[in-house]
Amino acid sequence: MSKTVLATGGAGYIGSHVVLALLNAGYRVVVFDNLSNSSPKAIERVARISNGAPVLVEGDVRDAGALDTLFENHKIDAVIHLAGLKAVGESVARPGLYYDVNVAGSSQLLNAMLRHGVSRMVFSSSATVYGETGGRPMDENTPTGPVNPYGKTKLMVEQILTDMTAASSGWRSVVLRYFNPVAAHGSGEIGEDPLGVPDNLFPFIAQVATGRRAQLDIFGNDYDTPDGTAIRDYIHVEDLARGHVMAIEHLFSGQAADNRTSVVNLGTGQGSSVREVHRAWEAACGFDIATRNAPRRAGDVAIICAEPGKAADLLGWRAKYDLARMCADHWRWQKRNPEGYR
Ligand code: NAD
Ligand code: UFG
Secondary structure, eight states: OOOOOETTTSSSSSHHHHHHHHHHHHHEEEEEEEETTHHHHHHHHHHHHSSOOOOOEETTTTOHHHHHHHHHHSOOOOEEEEEEEEOHHHHHHHHHHHHHIIHHOOOOOHHHHHTTTTEEEEEEGGGGGBOOTOOOOTTTTBBOOSSSHHHHHHHHHHHHHHHHHHSSSTOOOEEEEEEEEEEETTTSSSSOOOOOSSOOOOHHHHHHTTTSSSSSEEOOSSSTTSSOOOOEEEEEEHHHHHHHHHHHHHSSSTSSSSTEEEEEOOSOOEEEEEEEEEHHHHHHTSSOEEEEOOOTTTTTTSEEEEEEHIIIIIIIIOOOOOOOHHHHHHHHHHHHHTTTTO
16 A cells, blocks of 8 residues: 655645655655645646645644644655745744744644654755855755754754654654755646745746846845856756655665654755856746846855765765756746746
8 A cells, every 4th residue: 555645835835846746656645734825726736737636634733733633534654844934034034933833833743743653754954054164065964053043943843853753763754955946847837936026036037037027136246156146056846856755765765764864955066156047047938038236135145055965875866957947847837827826
């Protein structure tokens, strides 16, 4: 019988791609999401293009009663915990909310797993937990040092998960530290659907390309990089989703050890500057996309790039898709769904 994976936050941007990849790999999937930053339409679309239909349960990870009902009604073999809040600026303005949803919510979920005998977790963390490296690629031993409440919540949950995995009989877990997830499923049916003005580079360029915004502001052209603009390690969300399936398979394999948490970067190891991303978008769209030079954005650093070797060694995972493919797939989604799921 196929195994059942619970995906918290499975209606969201990354979650919907993870759910699709799990279904296509033969897993049954239960999504638990309060839909605070997502649409049930994402789940309907996943059902339309996949080998199976996910079950959607609406609820909040901070609600212990709802979690008990969820685990009583569904026999869960493993959890992928994606639910949470992710806007760096908002976390500075509303830290209490971020500690509540991300930290208290994760703690509720882990305690519910303990009560119901579920002993496998993959957790969505972020490269934002690392401290400054002066541009050197970050491996999993790079010292941590998050500088905003969002990053601190991610590191705290990693620590709670590590301690609970060490102390609980039969527990195994994987922490996935994502670099910059972008793009959309190649079908153009699911993708990122930000509310309001996008904070991030790809969704912002996508809205300039559809004519919803006048131009892209390039935040800083005086960084110590070859073209002066900041460099990031962008990763296709389909590659990222495949990494989750491989992490789940690892947890069920003989290679994973009980009471151990493995921390794994998911990045390509290949950095791209803002100007390179802009050029790749113009090539994908086949027309010019207006830009304007703007001051550096507070809190940004020149270069963030992964050393992705551990994902290859431990999970057998490597990113497959390059920047051209990321732009082409993101553009297909945006062109077909200029208003997202609305
Ligand atoms: P998203 O907002 O699209 O997805 C998060 C989902 O969690 C949404 O569907 C939302 O409705 C749900 N959710 C929020 N609070 C909840 C709660 N209290 N109870 C139940 N559900 C709740 O974001 P995403 O980009 O898909 O990110 C998924 C995960 O990956 C997050 O944990 C995020 O911190 C992490 N992450 C994202 C990025 C990125 O750049 N997108 C980078 C690193 C890590
Ligand atoms: N940028 C622009 N113009 C824009 C938006 C972004 O020039 O309109 C630039 C940024 O200054 C940065 C690069 O594009 O140099 C990438 O910016 P994003 O906002 O897309 O991504 P970040 O690297 O800033 O943020 C990502 C995740 C966060 C996470 C952070 C940790 O989105 O969730 O990495 O490094 F916290």
